Amino acid sequence: MRTCFSRDDGIGYHIALAGTGEPFALLVDLLARETAGGGEGRVALAAVLSRDVADGLRIRLDELGVAIFPDAVEMFRACPQVNLVFDLCSEVEAEGDMLAGVPVDVPVLGRPSASLLWELLSGVVPVTGRTVRRSHAREMLMTIINGVEEDILLLDAQGRIVDMNAQVCERHARSKDELVGHHCLELEGDGFCRRDEGECPFSQTLRTGRKAEALHTSVDGDGRVFYHRIYTYPVFSPKGRLTHVVEMRRDITDRTHTEQQLQQAQKMAAIGELSTYVAHEIRNPLFAIGGFANSLLRSPGLTESEREKVGIILKESRRLETILRSMLNFARPTDGRSAAVEVNAVVEETVQLMRSGCEHHGVRVEMNLDLGVARARGVPELIKQCLINMVKNSMEAMEGGGTVRLATGMTGRWVEIVVADDGPGIPENIQNQIFNPFFSTKDKGSGLGLAMSRKIVDDLGGRLTLESRPGQGTTVTMHLVPVAAVDASELDERPDPE
Known part of the structure; x- marks a missing residue:
């Protein structure tokens, strides 16, 4: 049988809330806090009389030990000490006559009185200095938590959301009541919490009673990878039992990208020096x-x-010479002489060069050119080289045929050239290695094509980005700096490199 507080608990008013109308949630929030505080004030939430309580509030009331009853008769049988009832019933609830059975000596106050009480409780009651200070400290703490940019969740031992900061609601465009009660897995979807290695930090904290952390990755609808650092902290009851877990989710995508770029730059510099040394040392004996x-x-x-055997030696020496030439080209600085590049013309020339080879492999090439796109700062032949590498990779990825689409346009401050295919896509776990020198998923090739393309675009002041999802193809976008009106004439006068 459900029971309530006793009459000898020192509390002046044992309040029951009937119905779920305004300001039901506000009163539950305020009275529940005072109830959880141990009865230092003059009021306490003793029971709730309702047939339709939201899951989030139901979980919270269960944790506080506040019983929910479908009618007044059952409520007063279990909680005879209730001495004040607020009628917050909606029109639908009023038709059910839930208040039938309230003793005549128990006051029943309507919604206007409830609103007034909420105003008084939030500003005046309880009047003891210690409770006021505690309430003020609580408000200050919530202000700080809501000001944190990271997602902060309070989870129960089953992983259900009990509370959260404002950032979570804002990012998901949903109210707190809509999110409370859901399992933490449901917040971002199963893909977010998939652990390829290691234990879920929430489970680890439950098991060990200690702080845990892990790196989670997720892929959005556009095939872009996001990185999140997850921290979990245990919350213990006064008796030392682990009852809740605080989970903080920090988006470290930008930081991870910057770190990867720095690592890539250092790696490229080291590989460039090594390539030059190795190429020169091998070239002489190879020539012999x-x-x-x-x-x-x-x-x-x-x-x-x-x-036949000598022919094989000659053929392999020529292949090695080609690889050495690629290594030297990779190590050589990009020609810095920029010109005003007509990107549409470069795309058309690239397609003209690659179309027959693509068609031979059963790959169709399509173009979607923005006729009003700005000219870009760059070197036409180097940009064409990048495009050839990108189209070649797409063609080789679609062994059974498919379509490669080249498009031009402008987004924000960039001139963009996009190469997209409908091939098998790139697994998430190797996407951050695609631009590494000598990394290749193919049996043949040096693995320098995309690495060289990124180096060229970076040296031109642009950037190269990749979006891919397994089974949905791959899109590589070249972002180039547009030519401003103030420097167009200067660029036009510069000769293109031969």
Whole structure:
């Protein structure tokens, strides 16, 4: 049987709230806090009389030990000490006559009186200095928590949301009442909390009773990866039992991207120096190998089997020479002489070069050019080289055929060239390695194509971005700096590199 507080608890008014009309939630919030505070004030929430309480408030009332009853008869049977009832019933609730059975000696006050009481309680009652200070400290703490940019959630031991800061509601465009009671998994979706390795920090905190943290990644609808650092902290009851977990979610996408760029720059510098050294050291003996292989191949005394083996040596030496040339090109600084580039013309030239090869592989090439796009600062041949690398990667990714789409346009302060395909996409766990030198998912190739493309675009003052989802294709966007009216004539006078 559900019970309430006793008559000898020192509280002057044992209030029951009937119905869920305005200001039901406000009164529950205020009276519940005083009830949880141990009865230092003159009022306490003893019971709730309602047949339709929101899940979030129901969970909160259950935690506070405040019983919910469907009618007054059952409520007064379990809580005879109730000595004040506020009638907040809506028109629908009033038709059910929930208040039938309230003793005649118990005052029943309507909604205007409830509003007045809420104003008094929020500003005057309770009047003891210690409780007022506690209430003020609570308000200050909530102001600080709501001002934090990170998401902060209070979860019960089952992972259900009990409370949250304003940032959570604002980011999800939902009210607190809509989110309270849902499991934390439901907030961002199952993909957010998928753990490829390691234990969920919430579960770890429940198991160990200690702080835990983990890195979570998620992919949005556009195929972009977001990084979140999750921290969980245990909350214990006065008896030392772990009852809740505070979870803080910090979006570290920008910081992670900056760190990756710095690591990439350091790696590129080291690889550039190493590539130059290795290429020069290998080139001389490689030249000798190729020369002697050529001489042997022209020798009339070779058998057919020997001639075939020498041919393999010559072929592989030429392939190695091509790789060394790529390494030297990668290490060489990008030509800094910029011109005003007509990006549409560069795209059309690239498509003209690549169309026959793509069609041979069953890949269709489409263009969607913005005729009003601005000219970009850059080197036409280098931009074309980047596009060839991007189209080639898309073509090779679609072994069964497909479509490559090239588009131009402007977004914000960038001139954009987009290369999109409907291939298999790139797994999330290797997307941050795609632009690494010598990284390749193909059996053939040096893995320098996209790394070189990013280096060229970075040197031109732009940036190269990738969006991909497995099974939904890949989009690589080249962001270039547009030519401003003040420097267009200066750029036009500069000769293009040969």
